[in-house]
Amino acid sequence: MAKGYVGKILYVNLTDKTTEEIATADYQQFGGGHGIGAAIFWDRVKDKTIDGFHPDNLVSFMTSPISGTGAPSASGRTEITGFGVQQYPIGWFTRSNFGGRWSAMIKYAGFDGVVVQGKSETPVWINIVNGKVTIEDATDLWGLDTHETQEEIWKTVTGNVDVRDWWDAGTIRDGGRTTAKPAVVCIGPAGENLVRSAIVLHDAGNGGGQGGFGAVLGSKNLKAISCIGTGSVEVADPADLMDIRMEMKEKFGFNVDDPKFEAPVPGVPMYGMTTNAPGYASLLWAPQVPARAQGCHGCFKNCRYNLEGGNGNGDICVEGLYWMANGVQADQLKATDLLDRLGLNVYDVMGHSNILALVKMGIAGPGMAIDTEDIPFDKYDTYEFIEKYTEAIAYRKGTFGDTLAEGLTRAWVKWGRYEEDTTTGVLNRPQWGFMEHYDPRLEVEWSYGSLFGDRDINEHGVNWHAHWMPLVTAAVGQAPLMSAEELVTHFAEATGVGDPDGWDYSAEGIYADPKLKAVAWHRHYGRFWIQSMLFCDWAWPQLVAYNNEGGVGATPDYEVRIYKAVTGEDLSYEDSLEIGRKIWNLGRAIWTLQGRTREMEVFTNYVYDVATSAPYFLPVKENGEWSYGICLDRKLDREKFESVKDRFYALEGWAVDTGWPTRAGLSELGLDYVADELDKNGKLGA
Amino acid sequence: MADNDIKTGEEAQANEYSRRQFFAGVGGVGLGAMLGGLVVKGFFLPEQVMALPASEGYLLVDTKKCAGCDTCMLSCSMVHHGRVNPSLSRIQITKNPFGSFPHDMEQVQCRQCPAPACVEACPTGANHVSKENGNVRMVDESKCIGCERCVYACPFTPSRMQWNHEDKHAQKCDLCADTPYWNKKGGVGGHQACVESCPMRAITYTTETPIQQEYGYRINLRNHHWGWLSLDTTDFGRESDFTLPVAPVPPAAS
Numbered sequence: 051m052a053k054g055y056v057g058k059i060l061y062v063n064l065t066d067k068t069t070e071e072i073a074t075a076d077y078q079q080f081g082g083g084h085g086i087g088a089a090i091f092w093d094r095v096k097d098k099t100i101d102g103f104h105p106d107n108l109v110s111f112m113t114s115p116i117s118g119t120g121a122p123s124a125s126g127r128t129e130i131t132g133f134g135v136q137q138y139p140i141g142w143f144t145r146s147n148f149g150g151r152w153s154a155m156i157k158y159a160g161f162d163g164v165v166v167q168g169k170s171e172t173p174v175w176i177n178i179v180n181g182k183v184t185i186e187d188a189t190d191l192w193g194l195d196t197h198e199t200q201e202e203i204w205k206t207v208t209g210n211v212d213v214r215d216w217w218d219a220g221t222i223r224d225g226g227r228t229t230a231k232p233a234v235v236c237i238g239p240a241g242e243n244l245v246r247s248a249i250v251l252h253d254a255g256n257g258g259g260q261g262g263f264g265a266v267l268g269s270k271n272l273k274a275i276s277c278i279g280t281g282s283v284e285v286a287d288p289a290d291l292m293d294i295r296m297e298m299k300e301k302f303g304f305n306v307d308d309p310k311f312e313a314p315v316p317g318v319p320m321y322g323m324t325t326n327a328p329g330y331a332s333l334l335w336a337p338q339v340p341a342r343a344q345g346c347h348g349c350f351k352n353c354r355y356n357l358e359g360g361n362g363n364g365d366i367c368v369e370g371l372y373w374m375a376n377g378v379q380a381d382q383l384k385a386t387d388l389l390d391r392l393g394l395n396v397y398d399v400m401g402h403s404n405i406l407a408l409v410k411m412g413i414a415g416p417g418m419a420i421d422t423e424d425i426p427f428d429k430y431d432t433y434e435f436i437e438k439y440t441e442a443i444a445y446r447k448g449t450f451g452d453t454l455a456e457g458l459t460r461a462w463v464k465w466g467r468y469e470e471d472t473t474t475g476v477l478n479r480p481q482w483g484f485m486e487h488y489d490p491r492l493e494v495e496w497s498y499g500s501l502f503g504d505r506d507i508n509e510h511g512v513n514w515h516a517h518w519m520p521l522v523t524a525a526v527g528q529a530p531l532m533s534a535e536e537l538v539t540h541f542a543e544a545t546g547v548g549d550p551d552g553w554d555y556s557a558e559g560i561y562a563d564p565k566l567k568a569v570a571w572h573r574h575y576g577r578f579w580i581q582s583m584l585f586c587d588w589a590w591p592q593l594v595a596y597n598n599e600g601g602v603g604a605t606p607d608y609e610v611r612i613y614k615a616v617t618g619e620d621l622s623y624e625d626s627l628e629i630g631r632k633i634w635n636l637g638r639a640i641w642t643l644q645g646r647t648r649e650m651e652v653f654t655n656y657v658y659d660v661a662t663s664a665p666y667f668l669p670v671k672e673n674g675e676w677s678y679g680i681c682l683d684r685k686l687d688r689e690k691f692e693s694v695k696d697r698f699y700a701l702e703g704w705a706v707d708t709g710w711p712t713r714a715g716l717s718e719l720g721l722d723y724v725a726d727e728l729d730k731n732g733k734l735g736a
Numbered sequence: 737m738a739d740n741d742i743k744t745g746e747e748a749q750a751n752e753y754s755r756r757q758f759f760a761g762v763g764g765v766g767l768g769a770m771l772g773g774l775v776v777k778g779f780f781l782p783e784q785v786m787a788l789p790a791s792e793g794y795l796l797v798d799t800k801k802c803a804g805c806d807t808c809m810l811s812c813s814m815v816h817h818g819r820v821n822p823s824l825s826r827i828q829i830t831k832n833p834f835g836s837f838p839h840d841m842e843q844v845q846c847r848q849c850p851a852p853a854c855v856e857a858c859p860t861g862a863n864h865v866s867k868e869n870g871n872v873r874m875v876d877e878s879k880c881i882g883c884e885r886c887v888y889a890c891p892f893t894p895s896r897m898q899w900n901h902e903d904k905h906a907q908k909c910d911l912c913a914d915t916p917y918w919n920k921k922g923g924v925g926g927h928q929a930c931v932e933s934c935p936m937r938a939i940t941y942t943t944e945t946p947i948q949q950e951y952g953y954r955i956n957l958r959n960h961h962w963g964w965l966s967l968d969t970t971d972f973g974r975e976s977d978f979t980l981p982v983a984p985v986p987p988a989a990s
Contacts, residue, residue, distance in 0.1 A: 118810075118820060119810065119814075120806075120807060120810030120811060120814060120820055120933075125810070150833075151806070154806075154822075158821065158822070158823070197834055200834075201834070212893075213830055213831065213832040213835075214830045214842060214844075214893060214894060215830075215893055215894045216894045216895065223882065223884065223899060223901070224899075224901040224904065225901065226823055226901045226902075227823055227898070227899065228822065228823045229822075229828045229829075229830045229844070229894055230822065230831075231831075231832075253833035253834075254833040254834050280821070280823040280901065281821065281823075282813075282817070282819040282820060282821035282824065282902060283819060283820045283821065284819050285814060285818065285819060285820055288814045288815065288818045288819070288820075288917040289815075289917050289918055289919045291814065292811060292814065292815060292917075292918055292919070292929065292933070293919055295807070295811070295933050296932060296933065299933070299935055303935055305937070306801075306936055306937055306958075306961060306962055306965075307937050307957070307959060307961065308961070309961055312961060312964060313964070316963075316964045316965075316966060316980075316981035316982075317966055317980070317981065319965070319966070322965075327965055328803060328935075328936060328965065328967070329965050329966070329967060336965075336966035336980070337966050337967070338980065339978070340837055340838070340968035340970065340975040340978040341837055341966075341967055341968055342800055342801070342802065342803060342837055342838065342840075342967060342968065343803040343936060343965075343967060344803050344804055345803040345804065345805040345935075346805065347805065347806050347810075348805060348806060348807055349803075349805045349807075349935070350805075350807070350935040351935070352803035352805055352935060352936060355967075356804070356835070356837045356840045356841070357836075357837050358836055358837045358838075358975060359836050359837075360834055360835060360836045360837075360840070363833060363834065363835075363840070364833060
């Protein structure tokens with residue numbers, strides 16, 4: 051077997067409270083992470099029409115051969131797969147992903163991943179210590195928040211040993227020692243209460259946020275999975291991996307002592323997207339209290355903060371932006387801390403701003419048809435508001451809280467406003483009930499990828515450069531760091547797609563064939579490198595490098611080199627994309643069995659009917675000339691998008707009329723058994 | 737906060753010496769000792785006393801610059817052993833993810849003590865001062881009998897000695913003297929994997945013996961570029977001096 055893997059995957063049957071070891075070698079062809087999780091799901095979930103709360107739903111927490119090795123920004127992330135409960139109208143087979151150190155620790159503890167299925171009658175947690183697995187009673191943990199839960203588990207597993215000291219993993223000299231505390235992934239009260247937007251959390255701020263996996267675990271009465279280990283991960287060529295780390299640090303890293311270039315003004319963390327400076331994950335707020343940069347296991351960027359007071363530790367991006375209405379950073383971070391502790395997905399519950407719109411429109415309020423009960427939207431800019439709102443959802447307080455706990459999308463459906471508000475854009479949720487993340491009318495590899503998939507894709511590799519770079523430079527009064535033409539040329543080369551027109555976001559470009567090739571590349575690269583090899587989405591791919599001579603980024607050379615240095619195996623970049631395509635198609639087959647049809651793959655109406663009205667930077671090619679357009683007055687055209695579907699389906703080997711995978715397409719990928727299952731169910735594309 | 741429970745040696749306790757007397761090398765078992773920042777290679781002592789030369793290299797860590805990414809730990813175990821395992825790392829980063837900065841993490845490097853209790857404790861001389869490696873204190877694995885006296889002798893918490901439970905020998909920071917899995921030359925006068933791999937450049941190497949203080953070898957390596965990122969540039973314990981970067985500093989040329 052390739053090096054890097056530790057060789058076995060833990061399978062836990064929560065109904066019988068039995069465990070089994072799955073040989074990782076049986077699934078190596080799917081790589082790791084999402085690929086292995088999806089393959090095991092395919093094999094062990096017989097009825098793929100069940101919903102996410104059904105005990106047969108199988109949830110994987112999966113690593114890759116690269117996890118835990120110190121490969122740069124590819125060591126600390128864990129992929130979760132299973133049926134979700136967040137998506138609307140169907141809880142698609144979906145994924146989430148979290149950083150920190152759990153993926154490294156589970157390998158040091160002897161497993162490449164943990165898979166759970168079934169349902170325990172009473173609350174339990176899984177305790178893994180150096181390969182030894184026990185299913186523990188979680189009665190005393192049930193009701194605790196995510197931070198309290200972890201601290202209690204640490205006490206149970208490592209006793210009173212201080213965070214600063216060695217803990218003996220065994221009872222004899224050779225049992226191994228570690229100074230680390232157990233790596234725990236757990237649910238909070240929201241998950242326990244089956245809130246559809248409930249997350250799983252690890253350490254202070256690493257959230258597996260999308261899909262409602264917190265509620266799925268809650269439905270299984272599984273409070274936490276804890277692991278601690280003192281074992282080693284084998285690396286095929288350690289000297290080469292060290293060289294790679296040093297090269298990446300010098301060529302692409304931010305030199306904190308003497309940077310090649312830095313933000314032209316202080317207090318603009320988001321500029322760090324271009325410089326790779328530490329601590330940029332907050333994006334829009336800089337610490338007003340003493341803080342350090344903080345990073346996941348093996349990262350070479352370290353994008354988070356740890357702060358005085360601890361609130362906001364390890365949080366990124368929108369988690370830190372959950373509520374900012376009173377302009378007091380300490381309260382803003384207190385709200386984020388509450389979110390983490392109760393275990394809620396910011397990307398659903400921050401729709402409090404959409405509810406505020408209804409209040410301002412006179413449609414929602416205390417005692418009205420949409421009764422906001424005692425949640426004080428009239429005091430939106432007070433901490434009291436956000437505390438009451440967040441707790442109402444996590445604890446299903448009142449009818450209002452209980453309604454929101456089904457996810458804001460389903461709340462809108464219940465209130466009879468979903469059609470109207472997604473038509474006007476008051477509820478800007480373009481597909482599958484997910485909040486708009488980037489403009490679906492413009493940044494189409496994001497919107498198409500999300501719609502043809504299972505969720506908001508949340509894959510930033512193109513987005514950092516195509517959208518954010520021109521935006522952050524404009525925000526600080528600079529010219530873009532690279533011309534649009536040079537940027538798209540780098541994209542074409544680094545991705546291997548070859549045609550820069552793939553990144554033409556003009557009104558014509560977004561429907562053209564080159565764009566569809568770029569969208570397909572994005573799916574395949576993401577499924578393999580980001581979601582199966584677990585290279586961090588905030589560091590990979592590196593399509594461009596502004597601090598490097600010539601602007602050339604690390605992709606695709608370094609991914610391939612890292613894979614070889616760790617596993618000892620040669621995997622060409624082209625072959626890696628084929629594995630990604632295989633994993634993507636396996637997912638497509640599952641969605642097909644779940645009921646996906648071509649007719650369902652449409653955006654909500656505002657995407658087609660409401661024109662863009664704020665500048666939005668993206669490369670556009672107009673009259674043969676490249677520039678960064680601001681894309682005003684743009685809508686997605688319904689007919690042209692239907693034509694996109696015809697051609698994208700064909701490109702991916704799916705039947706044009708249904709969008710279902712075909713036997714020819716699946717066969718090419720070695721997935722004949724998948725074609726057989728689709729055929730048996732009358733869902734094989736013709 | 738670090739290392740504030742320094743134990744006095746058994747010998748000093750038995751003879752009721754104060755630390756000051758101990759370091760001045762008065763009677764008993766004296767060991768090579770340093771005062772202030774002076775480097776002393778050896779000095780006149782009574783015949784029964786053993787004097788150990790000071791290490792020619794030391795690691796210094798900026799505790800507030802560290803991001804807790806564990807890269808140093810992963811690199812250390814990899815260059816020494818060819819496999820990755822934080823339990824086998826000779827530098828440790830201890831963390832409380834929920835902690836309040838700057839007490840949320842600590843960097844636990846071997847101090848290459850002028851008076852190395854671990855060397856003194858070793859009954860076979862496995863843990864020794866290596867003359868051929870710039871007097872770094874390191875373990876000759878072939879002589880280690882696994883008694884772990886060195887692990888318990890280290891006066892600091894956590895112990896800077898590791899028991900390698902896979903290869904069955906004690907080990908400690910050797911300033912990368914013995915790193916077969918690296919394309920660079922380590923050791924005193926060479927490179928250190930933790931120093932070079934740290935993405936925050938939070939670890940540095942010095943040839944001057946640091947002042948022996950309770951809290952260990954702390955240093956402030958953060959300059960105005962760090963402050964420009966709105967991160968704290970104050971010395972440890974001086975967080976009350978933290979200010980936001982209001983006065984523009986000319987950025988590095990692009």
